[in-house]
Amino acid sequence: xxxxxxNINSPVSENTDSVIEKALxxxxxxxxxxxxxxxxxxxxxxxxxxDIHFVHSVYADLGSPALEKKMCEKxxxxxxxxSEVAKPVICTGGYKxxxxxxxxxxxxxxxxLVLSENGYRPIVFERGxxxxxxxxxxxxxxxxxxxxxxxxxxxxxxxxxxxxxGKLTTRIKDPFCRYVLKNFVRFGAPxxxxxxxxxxxxxxxxxxxxxxxxxxxxxxxxxxxFNTTVTGFETSDGRITKIKTDKGDHAVxxxxxxxxxxxxxxxxxxxxxxxxxxxxPFSVGVRIEHLQESVNESLYGE
Numbered sequence: 001x002x003x004x005x006x007n008i009n010s011p012v013s014e015n016t017d018s019v020i021e022k023a024l025x026x027x028x029x030x031x032x033x034x035x036x037x038x039x040x041x042x043x044x045x046x047x048x049x050x051d052i053h054f055v056h057s058v059y060a061d062l063g064s065p066a067l068e069k070k071m072c073e074k075x076x077x078x079x080x081x082x083s084e085v086a087k088p089v090i091c092t093g094g095y096k097x098x099x100x101x102x103x104x105x106x107x108x109x110x111x112x113l114v115l116s117e118n119g120y121r122p123i124v125f126e127r128g129x130x131x132x133x134x135x136x137x138x139x140x141x142x143x144x145x146x147x148x149x150x151x152x153x154x155x156x157x158x159x160x161x162x163x164x165x166g167k168l169t170t171r172i173k174d175p176f177c178r179y180v181l182k183n184f185v186r187f188g189a190p191x192x193x194x195x196x197x198x199x200x201x202x203x204x205x206x207x208x209x210x211x212x213x214x215x216x217x218x219x220x221x222x223x224x225x226f227n228t229t230v231t232g233f234e235t236s237d238g239r240i241t242k243i244k245t246d247k248g249d250h251a252v253x254x255x256x257x258x259x260x261x262x263x264x265x266x267x268x269x270x271x272x273x274x275x276x277x278x279x280x281p282f283s284v285g286v287r288i289e290h291l292q293e294s295v296n297e298s299l300y301g302e
Contacts, residue, residue, distance in 0.1 A: 003027065003068050004040055004079040008056040023058035027071070027078060036061040043197030046299050057195075086175035090118040097253030098123045100243045102230045102266070105159020108258035109213055110180065116220035123252065124222065125245055127229040127263075128156025130214075131207045138163065150229065154262040157226065158210040163203060187212035232269055 005023040020037055024030075040059040046052045059081075062068050072080040101112045104126035115122040127150045128134055134156035137148045154160050178194070184201065185191050187209045193199035201209065214224055225247070233255065234242040243250045259266045261282060270277060 002036075002040075002059040002061045002081055003029075003071060004081060005058045005060065006077060006079060008058055009045075010054050010056060012052060012054060014054070019054075019056050020058055023056070024060065027060070027075070029060055029062070029071075033062055034060050035063040039195045041195050041197060049300060052300060086179055088114050088176070088179070090114065097251060100125065100240075100250065100252040100255040101258055102243070102255060103159075103258040103260065103263070104128075104157050104214075104224065104226075105258065105260050106161065107159075108256075109158070109210065110183070111256050111258055112217050112222055112224075113183070113213055116217045116222040121221035121223070122217070123250060124217070124224040125228045125230050125243065126157060126224065126226050128152070128226065130226050131157040131162060131210050134158075134162070135207065150227065154260065157214065158207070160260055160262070162206060162210065183213070184209055187216070230266065230269075233273070 005027045008019055008023045008026065010019050010022070016039060019039065024034070024037070037058065037060045039056055041057040043055050044052070045055050069080055072078045099115055099120055099122050101108050101115070101122050101124045104112070104124055108124060108126070112122045112124050129137060129148075129151040134151050137151045137156075138153055141147050141152065149155075153163050156162070181189075181194050181199065185194060189201045189205060189209050193201060218224060225245070227247075229246045230243060231246055232244040233240050234244070240252060240255050243252050243255060257266070257270065261280075267277070
C-alpha cells in the first residue's frame with residue numbers, strides 16, 4: 001500500500017534523493033513515518049526548449065493503509081494505490097496431467113512462468129527456434145540468406161516483438177503492467193523501466209531476459225519444445241486429452257493457445273474443430289529513422 005505524490009518537477013541534473021525530499025515536503029510527510037519510498041514514474045517535459053525538466057511521481061509506503069487513505073482524502077494531489085504489484089490468481093483445481101502452452105511469445109512466456117511458479121509443470125510447444133538461434137536465422141535472412149518459415153521475425157521464442165528494440169510503451173491501465181515490468185527486471189532488464197514513462201529494454205538485453213525466463217520455467221519443472229508445430233488435438237467428454245504435433249503426441253489435461261496473429265494454420269485448425277473465436281484489431285505502424293542530432297535539435301533546440 002502506498003501514496004503516490006504526483007507532479008514533482010526537477011531540473012535534468014537533480015538527483016533522486018533531492019526529488020524524493022521535495023515530494024515528501026510537498027505531501028507534508030516526515031522521513032521517520034516512511035517504511036519505503038522511491039521514484040514511481042519519470043517523464044521528460046521538453047515542450048519548452050528554455051525549460052526542459054523531468055516530471056516525477058514518488059511513492060511513499062507509510063505502513064498504514066488507513067492513514068494513507070485518510071491523507072489522500074484530504075489532499076486531492078495525492079493518490080492511493082492498493083497494491084504496487086498485482087499478481088495473477090491461479091486456480092488450484094484438479095488438473096490430473098500437464099497443461100500445454102502453445103506459442104512462446106509474451107502471452108505464452110508469462111503463462112508458462114506463472115503456471116510453473118504455482119506448482120504446475122507446463123509443457124510448451126513453439127514452432128520457432130530458441131531466441132539465440134532465431135536471431136541468427138533472422139540475421140541470415142536480412143543478409144540475403146533463405147527464409148526459415150517457422151523461425152523468423154514473426155515466429156520463435158519471444159514472439160514478434162523480440163526484434164522491436166524492446167520498447168515497452170502501453171496505453172492501458174491494467175494493474176498487471178507493473179507485474180510484467182517487475183519480472184523483466186527480475187530476469188535482467190534495467191531497473192529504470194519500472195519508473196520511466198517510456199520504458200525501453202533494448203533488443204540485446206531483451207533476448208537475455210527471455211532466455212532467463214525460459215530457464216526459470218525449466219528449473220521449475222516445465223518443458224519447452226522448440227521447432228515443434230502443433231497440428232491438432234484430441235478430446236474426451238468435452239476436455240482436451242492430447243496435443244498433436246509434427247514431432248509426436250503428448251497427453252495433457254488442459255491447453256492454452258497463446259499463438260500470435262501470424263499462426264494462420266493454427267487458427268484454421270481451431271476453426272475446423274469448432275472452437276469459438278473472435279477477431280481482434282491490431283495496430284500497424286510506420287517506422288522512420290532519423291539521425292540522433294536531428295532528433296536532439298527538434299526536441300531540445302541543440
